[in-house]
Amino acid sequence: MLLRFVSTALCIVAALAALPALAQKAHVPGGLVHEAEFQRLWAANGDRWAEEDEEIQAKLDALEKRFGKKPNIIHILWDDMRYGAVGHRLLTDVSGYEAPNLQRMAEEGMSLTRMYTEPSCTPTRVAAATGRLAVRSGMIFPIFPIHRMGLPGSEVTIAEVVDDTYHTGFFEKAHFGDQEEGYVHNQGWDEAIFSLYNQFAGQGFNGDAENQGYSIAYSPDGYDKKYFFDDSFRPLDWMWTVEGFEGEAPAKEFSTPTTFEEYQQANARMWERTKQFVRKHAGSTKPFMLQWWPNLYEVADESAMRPWTTQHATASAESIKRMDAKIGELFALLEELGIAENTIVVAMADNGPMVPIWPETGQNGFFRGGKNDVTEGGIRVPAFVKWPAVIEPGTVVGDIVHVSDLFNTFARIAGRYDQIPTDRVIDGIDQTALLVKGDKHGRRDYVFTYKGPALGSLVKQQFKRHFALSTGALAGAEFFDLYKDPREENPLMAEFLWTWAQFDHIVGRHRQQIEEYPHTPVARGVPYTGVERRADP
């Protein structure tokens, strides 16, 4: 009894003492400044994980020996889709899209049931590229024409991390903004065709001087002007997609479509270039890393809207079908080139669906909310990994993964973990163990989600706390059990008793660490510098 009391007392003391600067037993790989909560996890599990890492490194070394080089890495990231909308038929039969190649990917690879992203495009893409929550670089919302802001040059991307040892290519939707320092080819990619904004900016068709009736969304003259006395409010033009090569200046405007046909042609040309990139480097002694982040949702294609012929006939469904066909082509190409076994393909959405425009992308399935919400509907996405040399077909993993973890995981697999900067907070966690050893080998049990500049929610294990929801439940704090209540509709009364303070401690350490490592201000300035406009758009 006394022993039990002592041990309980020690536990309480241990919990109270668990401040950021914990004495760590095993050295954190790469000496990274991890987010405070992971430092706690490492303090408790680091010895075991360090040991496991040795075993995994031996496996990676054996693979490198077998294939003569490190694995190729392909990251496919698309827009606005809920968990379950593509993949296994037990989900998609209820409500989903016809995407046979993603279904095959689920069958032949790994499906993740708890892949978290940020709640909108720019933040998720920045987190994937930098391994850091987007709030840390000021990239807190989707950048639109003409925001005059972009990814700070001081951010270190995964392309910069693997540079020298990997051929790096980036195609289609970056959405890192319109600042030169943030252009993809200035952020480490050897070769890039990338959009500054999202795909809708490619469907505004503002550049067509001859046909002033063009745009799906915008025309400087297409409005009633009865009470009009500010011409400067409406931009006359903007730039959409740029082509650049690392170290070569200036970059060139690749496409700013003036018609839907030009938009489609631009996408077709980018797709050809994507495949060329794979072909070009397949036989190289250096592996390649490809970010193919395709433009989804061809909203300008009125003819694709709501035919009554197919199961999910919407413009979105048609776009997804086209993307899925390309994914099929890509896998066929890897097979044809004999590199499928040693290529990791990660495919996922960047955030939840745009529920307000149902049925276009708005089906929220298990979860409540969608894009821009910090409920699960906004941040929990379909995600699959195929890596035939390592991952068993039909693998399912229920571990929590955050999109920023890809940064660390790719760095690890590329053998470049030591290139991750140690002068800033890294939110990403190396999840190689999860890929190699499967279910229950993840290393994250929490996710911070920002909504714009403010912390919106915090997941810890099966619990979730919201900071800006309003269900009328508790005074300023709402707690949910995600296993029992994935729609976050039933605030917990029993569990808030002990979770409230625990969540406050985690957030307190998070904020304390931000004081020590302040956010980088977003890049701001004249847009489109360093890009030559196309003479013939």
Next chain:
Amino acid sequence: MLLRFVSTALCIVAALAALPALAQKAHVPGGLVHEAEFQRLWAANGDRWAEEDEEIQAKLDALEKRFGKKPNIIHILWDDMRYGAVGHRLLTDVSGYEAPNLQRMAEEGMSLTRMYTEPSCTPTRVAAATGRLAVRSGMIFPIFPIHRMGLPGSEVTIAEVVDDTYHTGFFEKAHFGDQEEGYVHNQGWDEAIFSLYNQFAGQGFNGDAENQGYSIAYSPDGYDKKYFFDDSFRPLDWMWTVEGFEGEAPAKEFSTPTTFEEYQQANARMWERTKQFVRKHAGSTKPFMLQWWPNLYEVADESAMRPWTTQHATASAESIKRMDAKIGELFALLEELGIAENTIVVAMADNGPMVPIWPETGQNGFFRGGKNDVTEGGIRVPAFVKWPAVIEPGTVVGDIVHVSDLFNTFARIAGRYDQIPTDRVIDGIDQTALLVKGDKHGRRDYVFTYKGPALGSLVKQQFKRHFALSTGALAGAEFFDLYKDPREENPLMAEFLWTWAQFDHIVGRHRQQIEEYPHTPVARGVPYTGVERRADP
């Protein structure tokens, strides 16, 4: 152009002319009086289906030759669970129960993504037993103590259909009411231990004369009696579970527990008898048919309520875990007895979860509503079929199936289709083709769902019409697209234009057929006749 007009005109005429008494080309198997909508389906597809049936019969004959007898049939039917709560991890990881044996069943057998039931226990169980919507025998709601009503003796159950050629056994929850003519052993089962009401009636503990404080739900004396002047409102006692053998009278009270321990003991004894039944008939020249409809939800077990130790720690979760363990035992027994290959096991829930008592059984997942609702949340359930000799592992089928179809399908597989009565409407459809040939070989594209005595909703293909919902959408008619909107939250504006009248035609034919074949009145009278009470309860 003229030809096209003529052909369009003919189509319209064909649609208008499609009344119930259509001239059928191929003869409907068994000469059944199918529900009017199926008669239309048969008129259009009967030739093809009759041909397919010959191929399937050849396959069934070959199986019979190989195994020396027709397949054994086991139907497992439990309470109140939403689609996705058990089975594949891509569903259960989001929100579900730990049920490894049902997960294995999904992996090794067939999962159905559109298995429909009636919206509550008694109706679903009656539909499964009789192949008819429960409204046709007046069994329109869950029968409770002491309703003095039950299944009419004139109903012909699946046990009566397969009698003589099959050993038939029934164990645990029947819920067919308290009328002698409806007792399970009077409805064709050779051997039966069956509850008259549901499992909660077994946890009322009203029979304990010595401890008047017993009940979880009911005690005749346990209330404030300040304004009390009607003693007869509160029953002093009731009967729960009865044991009977076909042709042997009287039956015997099997158990009416007076404590939670007795309730558990009764369930344990019934489980032993279930296994004995399988053992006893495994080596027989005659196959067996077993209805094991286990009692789920041990709500009296206060100690199981909400511990913080497991993923879904609720009394429900603990009950499901125990049931799943029994399913594992059952499969092990079939293996041990060498009869697994030639045994069909169908496992499913009887309706959606009781959402108002979240988190006990209330997780609605993809769908809106639960038990007693005619939204998908009430009537679309997890369902699996294992039949190793026929069904490939990991099969998924998206065809619509209704619980009443099991009646016809079992009759067909048992070679007793000619024993189905032809003097009444049969709602069930033979779905043997779906089991044998898999996805896209179902034969139903519609489901009528009653809420009590009134038609509540009608599913046709991906569309659904409600008759008693109130979303403020349209004047008396609400239409949904279940593929795009499985939660039935966004009433359709475009499609109601052409679906409204079509739905009316289907309902009109349905009602017209009811006039021709009126419902059978429910059995009513003194309860518990023909049962000897146990001396020592």
